[in-house]
Amino acid sequence: MAKSKEKVRIGIVGFGNQGSAYVRILKAGLVKDAVIGAVCDINPEKLESQYKKFNLSCPKYTDHKEMFASGDVDAVIVTTPHYFHPPIVIDALNAGLHAMSDKPAGVYTKQVKEMIAVAQKVQAEDPKRIFAIMFNQRTNHAYKKMREIIANGGIGELKRFNWIITDWYRAQSYYDSSAWRATWKGEGGGVLFNQAPHQLDLLSWILGVMPVMIDTHCHFGKWHDIEVEDDVTAYMEFPNGATGVFITSTADAPGTNRLEILGTKGKLVCTDGGKLEYYQNSKDEREFNKTHKGGFGHLSCKKRRIFCLPSKQHLEILQNYAAAILGKEELKVRGEEGINGVQIMDAMLLSTWLDRPVAVPIDDELYLQELTKRQESGRVKEGGDVVLDTRGTY
Numbered sequence: 001m002a003k004s005k006e007k008v009r010i011g012i013v014g015f016g017n018q019g020s021a022y023v024r025i026l027k028a029g030l031v032k033d034a035v036i037g038a039v040c041d042i043n044p045e046k047l048e049s050q051y052k053k054f055n056l057s058c059p060k061y062t063d064h065k066e067m068f069a070s071g072d073v074d075a076v077i078v079t080t081p082h083y084f085h086p087p088i089v090i091d092a093l094n095a096g097l098h099a100m101s102d103k104p105a106g107v108y109t110k111q112v113k114e115m116i117a118v119a120q121k122v123q124a125e126d127p128k129r130i131f132a133i134m135f136n137q138r139t140n141h142a143y144k145k146m147r148e149i150i151a152n153g154g155i156g157e158l159k160r161f162n163w164i165i166t167d168w169y170r171a172q173s174y175y176d177s178s179a180w181r182a183t184w185k186g187e188g189g190g191v192l193f194n195q196a197p198h199q200l201d202l203l204s205w206i207l208g209v210m211p212v213m214i215d216t217h218c219h220f221g222k223w224h225d226i227e228v229e230d231d232v233t234a235y236m237e238f239p240n241g242a243t244g245v246f247i248t249s250t251a252d253a254p255g256t257n258r259l260e261i262l263g264t265k266g267k268l269v270c271t272d273g274g275k276l277e278y279y280q281n282s283k284d285e286r287e288f289n290k291t292h293k294g295g296f297g298h299l300s301c302k303k304r305r306i307f308c309l310p311s312k313q314h315l316e317i318l319q320n321y322a323a324a325i326l327g328k329e330e331l332k333v334r335g336e337e338g339i340n341g342v343q344i345m346d347a348m349l350l351s352t353w354l355d356r357p358v359a360v361p362i363d364d365e366l367y368l369q370e371l372t373k374r375q376e377s378g379r380v381k382e383g384g385d386v387v388l389d390t391r392g393t394y
Contacts, residue, residue, distance in 0.1 A: 006033075007033055008033055008035075008074050008098075008322045008326060009034075009036075009038075009072065009073050009074045009075070010034050010035070010036060010037055010073065010074070010076065011038045011039070011067050011068075011072065011073035011075070011077070011097075012026075012036065012038075012040065012076070012077055012079065013040045013064045013067070013076055013077065013078045013079065013092075014041060014078065014079040014084075015039050015046060015050045016041070016046070016080075016178070018102055019039070019041070019077075019079040021314065022077055022079065023036060023054055023056070024054070025314060025315055025318060026318070027054060027056070030315055031318045031319050031322055032319065032322075033323050033326055033328070034075075034318065034321075034322035036056065036058045037058060037059075037074065038058050038061060038067050038072040039051065039059075040061040040063070042062055042063075043062075047062060048060075058072070059072045064076075064091065064092075065091060068091060068092055068097060073097065074097065074325065075098035075099065075100070075130070075325055076098070076099050076100070077321075078092070078099065078100065078101050079102040081180045081187060082104055082107050082187055082193055082194075083106075083107050083111075083186075083187075083188055085101045085102065085104070085105060085106050085115075086101075086105070086106045086111045086112060086114060087111075089101050089119075089335070090114070090118045093118055093119055093122045093129065093131065094118065094122070098132075098321075099119075099131055099132070099335070100130075100134060100321055101115075101132075101133050101134065101335060101338065102133075102134045103134055103197040103201070103341075104338065104341060104345070105133055105338025105339060105341070106338070106342055107187075107188030107189065107193065107342075108188070108367055108368050108371055109339065109343055109361070109362060109367065110365070110367075110368055112338060112342050113339065113364070115335075116335070116339060119131040119335055119336065120336075130321065130324050130325050131334065131336070132317075132321050132331055132333055132334065133333055133334070133335045133337065134314065134333075135198060135201050135202075135205075135317070135333045135337070135338075136198070136313040136316070136317050137198035137201070137202055137313075138201075138202070138317075138332065139311040139313055139316040139317065140273060140274065140308075140313075141274070141308040141309050141311055142274045142275070142276040142306075142308040143202055143205075143206055145276060145308060146206050146259075146261065146268050146270060146276065147205060147206045149268060149278065150207065150208060150261070153265070154263075154265065154266065154278070154280070155261065155262070155263030155265050155266045155268060156264030156265030156266070156281075156284055156285070156286075157240060157263055157264045158207060158209070158238060158240060158242040158261070158262075158263050159242050159263055159264060160243050160261075160262045161207065161242075161244040161245075161259070161260065161262070162244065162245045162258075162259075162260045163203070163244075163246050163258070164247045164256045164257070165196065165246075165256070165259075166247065166248060166249045166252035166255040166256050166257075167255030167257045168195045168255065169250060169251065169252065169253050169255055170195075172224055172225060175224055175225070175226050179380075179381040181381075182224070182227065182228050183226075183228065183380075183381055184227060184371070184375045184378035185375050185378045185380065186381070187228065188371065189228050189345065190220075190226060190228030190229040190230050190250070191229055191230050191231070191248050191249065192218075192248070192345040192348055192349065193228075193345060196232075196345070197345065199246075200246075200340075200341040201337070201338075201340060201341040204340045204341075205340075209238055209239060209240075210238075210344075210360060211236035211244065211344065211347075211360050212237060213359055213360065214235070214237075214344065214347040214348055214351055214358055214360055215234070215235045215236075215351055215356070215357035216232065216233070216235070216347070216348040216349075216351040216352050217234075217352060218232045218349060222251070223249070223250070224250070224251065227378055227379055229349070229352075230249060230250050230251060231249040231250075231251065232248050232249065232348060233245070233247050234246040234348050257271065258271050259271075264281075264284045264285045264286050265283075265285070266278065266279045266280040266281045266301060267279045274308050274310070275308075276305070276306040276308055277303060278303070278305075278306055279301045279302070279303050280301055280302045280303075281300070281301045282299065285299060316332075320332045320333075343360055343362060344360070346362050346367050349367075349370075350366070350367050354370075
């Protein structure tokens with residue numbers, strides 16, 4: 001595999017909203033170990049328009065397989081509509097390239113598992129091959145600190161979490177910007193698959209455990225003229241009996257971003273994605289419950305604000321991807337980890353479709369059967385392929 005001596009040549013597959021964001025970062029020279037190797041989009045008009053807009057001089061392609069075979073790139077980032085993430089990543093890995101998938105890892109668990117199986121086979125033959133996923137919210141210092149505190153026993157045993165994440169308002173024009181968007185055939189889901197994948201990844205990453213049961217009420221096209229979910233309330237249970245509630249929507253104005261995680265020794269509260277408060281009980285609540293003789297009781301606690309620096313989000317993940325390829329750093333987010341969020345979002349939809357709680361991991365075949373029903377009866381939208389500026393929307 002050809003490679004520049006000092007920088008990784010990254011190919012962008014999908015030159016839409018997110019692909020444009022990566023081109024902007026790379027073209028500005030912000031990723032010290034990488035350059036743009038080539039760009040690819042199946043829409044020739046959009047490709048040409050975007051190519052001129054960014055004043056690019058790299059090779060351009062309308063067929064990703066041609067780009068992979070060209071020798072122009074060492075690694076790729078796949079930022080196409082969601083259904084195409086796994087097959088294009090598989091093509092890249094089989095072509096001898098390093099591959100990063102944008103979020104989500106896929107639409108349904110079966111296709112994600114197929115992608116992971118290929119990655120594991122390739123890496124068994126070439127341990128230096130990189131398979132990554134763009135979970136940029138893992139760079140958020142508040143979330144990293146929450147994960148650290150929980151892992152070190154700072155809030156004791158998990159009792160409950162609540163996350164209201166509704167501060168990503170989307171107008172109807174957003175959904176109308178592309179024919180594939182917000183359809184079962186084109187996108188495979190709504191707010192869970194487009195806006196919430198980062199949070200659904202963060203849940204198991206921060207808590208250190210996956211839920212074992214999910215009971216969800218998804219509302220489809222409740223606030224927009226779409227056929228997929230735009231308002232979701234989910235209840236979860238964990239192996240130790242802890243519970244959680246996850247609420248998300250693209251129609252709340254003003255929206256909210258509040259994550260509260262309660263344990264036996266205290267709680268963590270993160271608001272607006274970066275303001276972190278840590279409450280530490282004077283003793284474990286379970287011990288206090290058994291020994292306190294005053295009936296009502298009051299368990300004292302200390303509250304402190306933890307200052308968190310701003311994170312570099314996509315830039316940090318891109319830099320790490322390039323550095324890992326060059327052998328300078330360990331990869332921060334392995335592609336295999338993308339399955340967890342897909343398990344959770346699939347469980348939420350499946351629970352709604354079946355009108356009952358579902359176990360996690362889900363039944364892969366059952367989910368695909370239910371999704372296929374909706375694909376077959378889903379609408380085909382008319383419309384263009386408008387590229388929107390995503391800056392400030394994360």
